[in-house]
Amino acid sequence: MLRLPTFDYVSPGTVSEVLAVLAENPDARLVAGGTDLLPNLKHGIESAGTVVSLSRLPDLSSVTEREDGSLELGAMLTLEALAGHATVRARLPSLAQAAGLIAGPHHRRMGTLGGNVCLNTRCVYINQTHFWREALGYCLKKDGSACHVVRRGKRCVAAASNDSAPVLTTLGASLIVASAARGERTIAVADFYVFDGVNNKTLEPDEMLLKVIVPAPARGLHAAYAKLRPRDSIDFPRLSVAVAYELPDESTVSNLRIVLSALAAKPIALRKVTELAEGRAPTEDLWSELADSAYAQAHPLTNIDGDATYRREMVPVYVRRALRDALEHGASR
Ligand SMILES: Cc1cc2nc3c(=O)[nH]c(=O)nc-3n(C[C@H](O)[C@H](O)[C@H](O)COP(=O)(O)OP(=O)(O)OC[C@H]3O[C@@H](n4cnc5c(N)ncnc54)[C@H](O)[C@@H]3O)c2cc1C
Numbered sequence: 001m002l003r004l005p006t007f008d009y010v011s012p013g014t015v016s017e018v019l020a021v022l023a024e025n026p027d028a029r030l031v032a033g034g035t036d037l038l039p040n041l042k043h044g045i046e047s048a049g050t051v052v053s054l055s056r057l058p059d060l061s062s063v064t065e066r067e068d069g070s071l072e073l074g075a076m077l078t079l080e081a082l083a084g085h086a087t088v089r090a091r092l093p094s095l096a097q098a099a100g101l102i103a104g105p106h107h108r109r110m111g112t113l114g115g116n117v118c119l120n121t122r123c124v125y126i127n128q129t130h131f132w133r134e135a136l137g138y139c140l141k142k143d144g145s146a147c148h149v150v151r152r153g154k155r156c157v158a159a160a161s162n163d164s165a166p167v168l169t170t171l172g173a174s175l176i177v178a179s180a181a182r183g184e185r186t187i188a189v190a191d192f193y194v195f196d197g198v199n200n201k202t203l204e205p206d207e208m209l210l211k212v213i214v215p216a217p218a219r220g221l222h223a224a225y226a227k228l229r230p231r232d233s234i235d236f237p238r239l240s241v242a243v244a245y246e247l248p249d250e251s252t253v254s255n256l257r258i259v260l261s262a263l264a265a266k267p268i269a270l271r272k273v274t275e276l277a278e279g280r281a282p283t284e285d286l287w288s289e290l291a292d293s294a295y296a297q298a299h300p301l302t303n304i305d306g307d308a309t310y311r312r313e314m315v316p317v318y319v320r321r322a323l324r325d326a327l328e329h330g331a332s333r
């Protein structure tokens, strides 16, 4: 049986107390639902001197409509609540869809939006028992000096595997994070992740995520999410595709975005697709051209399970599926 290592545990009742603990304990780690942090602690993939529970914090689990029409989503909102929330389903159907496809029902009941946004990266060479990793000589991400995915690679390429990240990127969302020393700051989700699998977030150790802000949907917004995974009931993505575009006059596409994930350490916003689709009719011909562009830009690695060649062949298939799904079922209301 895998056991948790020893650590101090605190469960503050206010955000400022959480921030004070983070400021005083550089080795402190936040735990929300614990569905990722706890297995990682058990496997020795992550360590913590102090574990700070967010479960007693009030007011971080709500969905609030702001005056400008944007939605404010609390970091402690569970995935189950997010997926089932009537306003989120109506206004941001691709986000509700992605939340409902994360892990299995038990994880979604415990797991939170904040934990998902801040999820650690994944790799077949790191998400293993300590014994397994030791036998391999560890790797760059933890305890070692070499990467087993990119030979002589100097940077970890473990994959961003959180389903919310590509969707929030297509929706132009931003994050409100806070620290005791510097107060609150806002950062676009598109700028939050970096190409470094050791730590793919621009979140300082003394900061916590408070809220996710999603702007009011543009007129005629259509969006959808498509996810390739071995078992639809529980698994992490082998490929994630989030799409969003506007059909302001119902017949021509505007401002199209496609973001792929589960490939590299951060979600990848495809280049040139906005220009390719602008002003064109939402037809199968256009979807095929966009799918071809996605295929040309996607280069899966052997960082997560699933044959990399197969995952690349699935890119155009899942891009077409997401684009069609957005047209048929993904209109914001
Ligand atoms: C079998 C299994 C399958 C899974 N499948 C998927 C999947 O398909 N897709 C997917 O995306 N995930 C999957 N997960 C991972 C996980 O369940 C989800 O990502 C979940 O949303 C994590 O949320 P949590 O609240 O449990 O995070 P935690 O485990 O509590 O935290 C995760 C990380 O976020 C940090 N954190 C949490 N809250 C905050 C905050 N407010 N501010 C700053 N940092 C914070 C923690 O310190 C930790 O580093 C799976 C997990 C398991 C065990």
Ligand code: SF4
Pocket (backbone or CB within 6 Å): 122, 123, 124, 125, 126, 139, 140, 141, 142, 146, 147, 148, 149, 150, 155, 156, 157, 158, 197, 303
């Ligand atoms: S990508 Fe390389 S360094 Fe990163 S976890 Fe995998 S094997 Fe380790």
